[in-house]
Amino acid sequence: MSLLELHNVDVHYGRIQAINGLSLTVDEGEIVSLIGANGAGKTTTMKTISGLLTPSAGQILFEGEDITAMPAHTRVTRGISQAPEGRGIFPGMTVAENLDMGTYGRKERKGIDDDLDRVYTLFPRLKEREKQLGGTMSGGEQQMLAIGRALMAKPRVLLLDEPSMGLAPQFIRQIFAIITEINAQGTTILLVEQNAKQALSRAHRAYVLETGQVTRTGVGRDLLADKSIIEAYLGVA
Incomplete structure (x- = not known):
């Protein structure tokens, strides 16, 4: 049994079918990369x-449980946490307040300090700036904060949507190295990423x-x- 499964899922925006x-x-x-x-x-x-979003057809299973109709906030407490596109x-x-918001759905407060230490170890810059307003940070720092906040929910599976979007090359390399480390520590990751080279080089499996x-x-x-993937998604790179 897989941790997360989607079966024949359709999603519509009005009359427009986005997922088929x-x-x-x-x-x-x-x-796993998309x-x-x-x-x-x-x-x-x-x-x-x-x-x-709610599917118009199909089924989503998490740890064997049908969560297709489960509210979003309940999915967080079940172990699905997302760092969204745009941070x-x-x-x-x-x-510090942003990171604390990641713990909002946790019923058991035990272990939160340990998880905060983990985030600060993964992202030392967040520790240095824990009293700084999130909106005054650079794009790379805000991406670190978004991932850190998602980790504070203690997810079984971490959803990362375009973590390298708009970042300078040095931040991209750093973010992907940290993603690999998060996975090595035991967190399952579903990654959506335009940087196909970074995504595929680090993914156990991938879907196009x-x-x-x-x-x-x-x-x-x-x-x-x-060759076809290189031509379609990697260009001259």
Whole structure:
């Protein structure tokens, strides 16, 4: 049994179908990447998993439980936490306050200090800026804060939507190194990323989405070496 499963999921925005018969699995301990062009349905998939969108057909299972109709806030307490596209931090709150918001749904307060220490160890810059307002930080720092806040929910699976968007190259390398470390520490990750080279090089498995459908799947590094994937998603890189 996979940790997370989508079976023949359809999602519509009004009459427009954004996801068409999507099926995928994420096993415990994996990094699974979704790659595809803009408009392929990657962010829609993430929002559907986190409960922000409701499928018009299909089924979502988490640890074998049908969560298709489960409210978004309940999914967080069940172990699904997302760092959204665009970061979505609280700009008027400090770093420490943003991180504390990640614990909002935790009924058991035990272990929160340990989790905060983990976040500060992964992201030392957040520790340095814990009293700074989130909105005054750089884009890379805000991305660190978004991931850290999601980790404070103590997720079984961490959803990362475009973590490298708009970042300078040095921050991109740093963010992906930390993503790999988070996974090595035992957190399962589903990653949506436009930087296909970074995503595929670090993914255990990957899915290629085109117009809301899976067109390819395989081991991340195998797809990275595939000529058609290179031409479509890596360009001259």
